[in-house]
Amino acid sequence: xRTKTPQYSEKMLEAAGRLFGTRRFHEVRMEDVASEAxxxxxxxxxxxxxxxxxxxxxxxxxSRQFVGELQDxxxxxxxxxxxxVAMVEAIIEFFDxxxxxxxxxxxxxxxxxxxxxxxxxEARDVTLRLAQEVFEQGQDEGEFVIRQPELAxxxxxxxxxxxxxxxxxRHAGLARDLVNDFLEGAAGRSNGDGR
Amino acid sequence: xRTKTPQYSEKMLEAAGRLFGTRRFHEVRMEDVASEAxxxxxxxxxxxxxxxxxxxxxxxxxSRQFVGELQDxxxxxxxxxxxxVAMVEAIIEFFDxxxxxxxxxxxxxxxxxxxxxxxxxEARDVTLRLAQEVFEQGQDEGEFVIRQPELAxxxxxxxxxxxxxxxxxRHAGLARDLVNDFLEGAAGRSNGDGR
Numbered sequence: 001x002r003t004k005t006p007q008y009s010e011k012m013l014e015a016a017g018r019l020f021g022t023r024r025f026h027e028v029r030m031e032d033v034a035s036e037a038x039x040x041x042x043x044x045x046x047x048x049x050x051x052x053x054x055x056x057x058x059x060x061x062x063s064r065q066f067v068g069e070l071q072d073x074x075x076x077x078x079x080x081x082x083x084x085v086a087m088v089e090a091i092i093e094f095f096d097x098x099x100x101x102x103x104x105x106x107x108x109x110x111x112x113x114x115x116x117x118x119x120x121x122e123a124r125d126v127t128l129r130l131a132q133e134v135f136e137q138g139q140d141e142g143e144f145v146i147r148q149p150e151l152a153x154x155x156x157x158x159x160x161x162x163x164x165x166x167x168x169x170r171h172a173g174l175a176r177d178l179v180n181d182f183l184e185g186a187a188g189r190s191n192g193d194g195r
Numbered sequence: 196x197r198t199k200t201p202q203y204s205e206k207m208l209e210a211a212g213r214l215f216g217t218r219r220f221h222e223v224r225m226e227d228v229a230s231e232a233x234x235x236x237x238x239x240x241x242x243x244x245x246x247x248x249x250x251x252x253x254x255x256x257x258s259r260q261f262v263g264e265l266q267d268x269x270x271x272x273x274x275x276x277x278x279x280v281a282m283v284e285a286i287i288e289f290f291d292x293x294x295x296x297x298x299x300x301x302x303x304x305x306x307x308x309x310x311x312x313x314x315x316x317e318a319r320d321v322t323l324r325l326a327q328e329v330f331e332q333g334q335d336e337g338e339f340v341i342r343q344p345e346l347a348x349x350x351x352x353x354x355x356x357x358x359x360x361x362x363x364x365r366h367a368g369l370a371r372d373l374v375n376d377f378l379e380g381a382a383g384r385s386n387g388d389g390r
Contacts, residue, residue, distance in 0.1 A: 024308045103308075106301045113219045113298075128361075144382035148372060150363055152381035155373065158357020159350030166323075167349055177343060178350065185380035186347035187339035 012037045060119035080138030089175040207232045255314035275333030284370040
């Protein structure tokens with residue numbers, strides 16, 4: 001039996017990602033993925049036993065990409081506020097570029113009760129932890145004090161999820177506006193910049 | 196053929212709600228619901244063609260209950276801030292009392308792509324609208340001004356969803372703390388009450 005190679009697997013998952021991005025989940029058949037990836041059905045099934053295993057692999061790949069992207073982007077700015085803005089920006093852009101991801105996550109979350117893996121958990125944990133690390137930096141450097149860090153991180157990230165899913169078209173400076181509202185309050189002091 | 200009565204349907208949905216609250220979705224069989232409701236399987240199937248139709252009816256019922264509860268509770272306080280706290284409290288209590296509801300909503304949302312009804316939409320719309328009405332009241336009465344009402348409502352309600360799903364054990368005054376953070380900011384001015 002031939003060995004599996006990461007490059008080959010990557011090629012198939014990329015094809016699967018393109019299809020899930022343009023069709024509904026139940027409309028994507030394994031043979032469509034094989035044809036999109038230009039491999040035989042036999043090869044596809046050698047890498048992924050079934051559609052379920054393939055989409056879990058796709059979600060694990062998205063989770064790794066997301067975590068990498070988030071950590072890279074959050075590391076750039078110097079201030080804690082800047083890092084929060086960079087995080088929020090990275091999250092919005094990632095999900096906007098892969099709108100089918102919510103659906104994959106919800107599916108995986110439901111199948112979790114059947115004892116299946118939930119590959120998005122890592123992304124969720126890392127994001128919450130990173131937000132709280134940035135809060136600590138803000139406090140250590142005298143920039144701001146978050147009174148209830150665990151709750152605040154959940155409010156920020158959960159709120160962001162709703163904005164991405166249900167919010168109006170993005171405007172320039174959206175991430176900064178959201179972080180300002182988060183830190184100073186949605187009814188915060190007017191900061192005189194005409195918002 | 197005998198007619199269907201709302202009372203009878205209610206009795207079966209209550210039984211279904213109890214079962215979904217204590218078992219995993221795929222573990223609940225129609226015959227378990229019939230037995231829990233003390234009706235025959237034939238009667239249950241006369242009201243609900245299958246498990247899917249039954250859980251959509253359950254979700255529609257939860258949506259009506261949620262909307263009624265939310266509107267009643269939000270109407271009590273006089274100030275806009277008080278009304279926001281009452282809303283947040285009502286939402287936390289409702290979901291805490293029916294922890295299986297998230298799962299039902301996620302399932303229904305996924306099946307929506309198959310063209311099925313999504314009975315939770317009403318609850319989502321009403322909650323967002325109510326939050327924005329309370330923001331307007333706050334502005335009209337000079338209590339506070341929400342600079343970006345649509346985004347702010349999504350941040351508040353989406354954040355609340357994350358707190359309910361993933362947050363630490365509830366503490367007394369949680370709803371008030373969350374509303375304070377929302378209005379004045381997670382890093383808002385210390386209000387001197389030792390938080």
